[in-house]
Amino acid sequence: MMEIKVLGTGCTNCKATVALIEQIAQTKGVTVHVQKVEELREIMGYGVMSTPGVVIDGKVVHAGGIPHREKIEQWLSN
Amino acid sequence: MNSQPKKLAEATQYCPTTAHRKILEEGLLVVDVREYDEVKQLAFDVPEIIHIPLSEFDTRYAELPRDREMVLVCSAGHRSLKACYFLMFHGYDKVANMEYGMDRWIVRGFPVRGEKLSTPSDEQASACGCTTLASTADSCCAPSPAANNTCCSPTPSASKGCC
Numbered sequence: 001m002m003e004i005k006v007l008g009t010g011c012t013n014c015k016a017t018v019a020l021i022e023q024i025a026q027t028k029g030v031t032v033h034v035q036k037v038e039e040l041r042e043i044m045g046y047g048v049m050s051t052p053g054v055v056i057d058g059k060v061v062h063a064g065g066i067p068h069r070e071k072i073e074q075w076l077s078n
Numbered sequence: 079m080n081s082q083p084k085k086l087a088e089a090t091q092y093c094p095t096t097a098h099r100k101i102l103e104e105g106l107l108v109v110d111v112r113e114y115d116e117v118k119q120l121a122f123d124v125p126e127i128i129h130i131p132l133s134e135f136d137t138r139y140a141e142l143p144r145d146r147e148m149v150l151v152c153s154a155g156h157r158s159l160k161a162c163y164f165l166m167f168h169g170y171d172k173v174a175n176m177e178y179g180m181d182r183w184i185v186r187g188f189p190v191r192g193e194k195l196s197t198p199s200d201e202q203a204s205a206c207g208c209t210t211l212a213s214t215a216d217s218c219c220a221p222s223p224a225a226n227n228t229c230c231s232p233t234p235s236a237s238k239g240c241c
Contacts, residue, residue, distance in 0.1 A: 044163035045083035049136045058082060 002032045002076070007043045007053035007063075014038075014052040016066050021054075024069065030076045089162045090174035094183045097149050097176045101125065107148045111135060111161045112180070120180065122151060123189035132157045139165060147172045155179040 004021060008014030018034055025032040037043055037055075046055060050064030056075055092100065100106040101124050108127040110117060117129055130138045132152070142148065142165070150158035150165075155177045162175040176183075184190060 040160060041086050041088065041163060042083070044160065044167055045086050047084075047164070047167045049132075049160070049164055055083075 002030065003057055004032050004034045005037050005055040006034060007037045007046060007048055007055065008051035009040060009043070010036075010038050011051070013066050017052040017054065020066065020069065021072055024072045025076055028073070028076050032076070084167055086163055086166050089159060089166065091159075091177045092149055092174050093177055094186050094188060097151075097174075098183075098186070098188050100147070100149070104147065107143070107146045109142060109148050109150050109158075109161070111150060111152050111157050116153065118192070120184075120190055120192040122180070122183065123191045132161060135161050135164060139168065142170070144170055145172070147174075149174045149176050151176045151179060151183075153179045154181050 002025075006014060006018050006021070008017070014036070018036060021032065021034055025034075043051065043053070046053060046060050048060060048063045052062075052066065053060060053064075054062040054067060054075075061075060062071065097106065097108075101108060105126070108122055108124050110122060110127055110129045111132040112129075113131045113133065121127075128142065130141065139161075148165075148170075150162045150173060152158040152161075155175060156179075158179065159175045162173050165173045180190075
């Protein structure tokens with residue numbers, strides 16, 4: 001199962017990112033566990049200044065703005 | 079970007095009174111992370127200040143000295159906290175955040191340059207009994223050498239704390 005963390009303090013873009021990842025994962029039949037990281041100290045532990053950030057299996061793959069659908073599809077295909 | 083998250087310690091937080099005292103007595107360097115238009119309207123009037131907007135912080139943070147005690151400031155203390163943690167992530171260990179930011183700095187009557195904002199509501203101004211724009215010497219937040227490092231001596235009516 002793919003472990004995905006969405007970093008962000010609860011803004012609209014962060015929620016949209018979570019929803020988009022879950023939607024695309026469901027469409028592709030990929031099992032994911034999406035966790036929201038909202039505590040600032042924990043977010044900054046990844047060195048991410050721009051949120052939402054996305055961490056997949058421990059690696060930061062995106063920071064700033066809602067990721068494009070194509071990007072998410074690529075993550076879920078790997 | 080780093081793959082493994084760093085477990086950062088809790089950021090050191092100074093209230094405006096403590097920050098002001100350290101700026102004057104210990105040469106604390108102020109780092110303002112507000113955007114250009116905010117600084118143009120109202121600036122902290124302190125001996126030493128560096129301005130790096132948060133929008134440029136990740137590319138310019140290396141301009142900041144690692145061997146100086148610094149305090150990060152912004153309008154309300156939130157953006158500066160983010161910048162403080164960012165510096166800690168990059169190994170800076172002499173950094174602190176100023177809680178409540180410029181908003182509280184003004185209420186305490188600490189020096190600023192530029193256009194002053196309108197006075198806050200009565201509730202906000204009298205949280206600790208201080209009047210707006212009271213001098214620092216007269217305010218309840220006068221520097222105190224208390225051993226526990228609280229910025230203000232407790233007052234009988236301070237139900238919410240001074241700062």
